[in-house]
Amino acid sequence: MDFSLNLKQEAKLILTQEMKTSMNILQMSSSKLREYIEKEAVVNPAIEINYSSKSSFKSNSDEYISPLEFMSKEETLFDILEEQIRYLKISAKLREICIFIINNLDSKGYLAMGKLEIKKLLKLSTKSLNEAFNIIYSLEPVGVGAENLKDCLKIQLRYKQIDDEVLFLLIDNHLEDIANQNFELISSKLSITKDEILDYLKLIRTLSPIPSRGYIVNDSTNYIVPEAKIEINDGTLVFKINEEAIPKINLNSSYINSNEANKNSIYTAINIIKCLEKRYQTLSKILEILLVKQRDFFFFGSNFLKSLILKDIAKELGLHESTISRAIKDKYLETPQGIISFKSLFISDSTSIIIKILLEEFINNEDKNSPYSDEKLASLLRERNFKIARRTVAKYREELGFPSTRERRKTKI
Template identity: 45%
Template sequence: MEFTLDLKQDLKLILTQEMKLSLNVLEMSVNDLEKFILKEKELNPLIEVDFSNKFNKKSSNDDEDFSPLELAHKEESLIDYLEEQLGYLSLSKNLKFLCSYIINNLDKRGYLPLSKKEIKNFTGFSLKDTEEALKIVKNFEPIGICASNLEECLIIQLHKKNINDMILENLIKYFLIELSEGKNKEICRKLKISEEKLKEYLDEIRKLNPIPARGFYMGDNINFIIPEAEIKKVGEKYIVSILEENLPKIKIKSIKNEENRNFYNSAINLINFIEKRRETLKNILELILEKQYDFFSKKDGKLKKFTSKEAAEILNLHQSTISRAIKNKYILSDKGILRIKDLFVLNGLKEEICELIEEVILNEDREKPYTDQYISEYLENKGISIARRTVAKYREELGIKPTSKRRIKGI
């Protein structure tokens, strides 16, 4: 009885490990999966990787010695550079882990897309430790790394240069859009500065680097988006075509003795997981195409309400599986390269409301910014009934600060 019970527990553990690897493969982008395959090749002597289709089609490099490993190395160089700086510091095990977690979650620009609360929830560490880790990484080179957005990135660089000018910071925080639109006179009026002073500020801003990761893995030949599939017209209808050539092909060497059996099984599992990833993604995309057919087939087609929850129910998958399958993945279409996630629409009315909220706030007087209650009443006058709490929720989702944080002080 005890032997049977132990045996079942062992089998359950093995299945859990396989399922975890399968889910990890499902979640990987093309670039991440390619790097994962390369690492598996180093560990497994039976795996051979064929890049001929991928690089014959995509690479413009004429050097016969060109290797795909060069791309993987360059893409990882920023993380290596930051991890190296981290290694010089004498930190507690918890802080070192948190710093490494933050570094490995930076996006392609070098920004951190996670909030303090999300990092705290994902890692289980305290908010105090999380804030300390963020402070540490933000002091690393290149300056501006780990910022949450463009405004913070530029202000970090100002502080590193010992420039503490509140008017300049407010110009960056609240008027970058107006600056890009050339509304200089309006900016001068609101900030109560001369056009000559504004020109000085502009010269200072132009010296700052909006993409701190540039020079590491942001090169034109490295940091390109690789679409997973294409939605294209064939004859009279649109179809989904998985772009098989965007991934290297895996081949398995023959087994010479039983000692290689584990390596062989591991290689077979990897191929099966990649095939399952392809099938899951294709099923999701075919369903998206069915639900959003007008968007792809008509020049002025609009996306309709269709959620990942609905897709999960139709395909008999868990909603988290849908989220993993579409994470950081793109498709090619007549309308350009599209992020798959954006093809799901939670609520068409919500999108319209968010656009109105953003438009109202962008046109407000920064000395007297609108309250959520005012925006609620403004929308009510336009025939859209929405509570103040809902306005606040949508505003936060848009990344717009509350009234008190948008108000310009000391000007």
């Protein structure tokens, strides 16, 4: 019989509650963090919230909303729309614009900000804006992205390939008259009979005035709030953390000095304040490095992004890679190149950007009657000293939104 005692030593990392709080606060977006702070203030009397009465940071829109902020076990309307976009063969830039748009829908599925505002914020051309909205209008449920009820109804009609000028005039100018059954006025204005009006009305009733109906949505409209603004001042890049996005919290002195004061509540409040300060410091340090590493991007655009991975930043700051990952999770920046995600500044190999620029140039200048095959494109790239396989060319071509050789010949793109 063996009565020997075997000792097994295990190394375990035990996360304290303070560490968990710090990690959670670091990875929260501003919108999510604001919600977290407000909920904590309700249950913890030691926390006192001070809202900023005036913001010097805000852009042309007061706030932004992102479905990325909505943590739900069930799939929301925004999740469904994003999934559809990710399956489309469109350029990465166009996909980013589309995701921004659906992140700015209200609870009905309508746009929460005007098209011109989106165009200005993202620094888009009219062509790019129209391309993005044409994609949005093709998504299910049809009607999302509309600016108002009239727009919503017409989007659904066009989707059904109904392009009736009289019907559109009826929607644009006489919806209220229809509701009041003022058929004589409509008949006079549009030169149509009552029966024709009733036929149109029957068709309109098949449309949905609220595209989000039947889908899970969040009741409130929370926008993508940029964590910081990056600007060019006298040829120098500077950044400012968006402190106004998060309410300031202090210890409630009245509660602390009262007989009802609870040590645990006070300790929790102090810990949250420390974690918020740490979050601010971490974001500031990351931004300082990004301004140096991706300087050319901020001045000249996405074609000038440099190779950069999380490990590079982590090494410079003496932090773990997972800490950097949490710090940039679901966070956005307002930059001279428009509103972008933190993550978009991290790419493993900038060579792919140069290759995509060349591919776009080759395809745009090709003979439309005899477009290049993927093999030919690979050959052209090899002539520029880029050794690349045909299948990789096909992948990059699809990411740029260009169809196959046969389809390009057919559509004359």
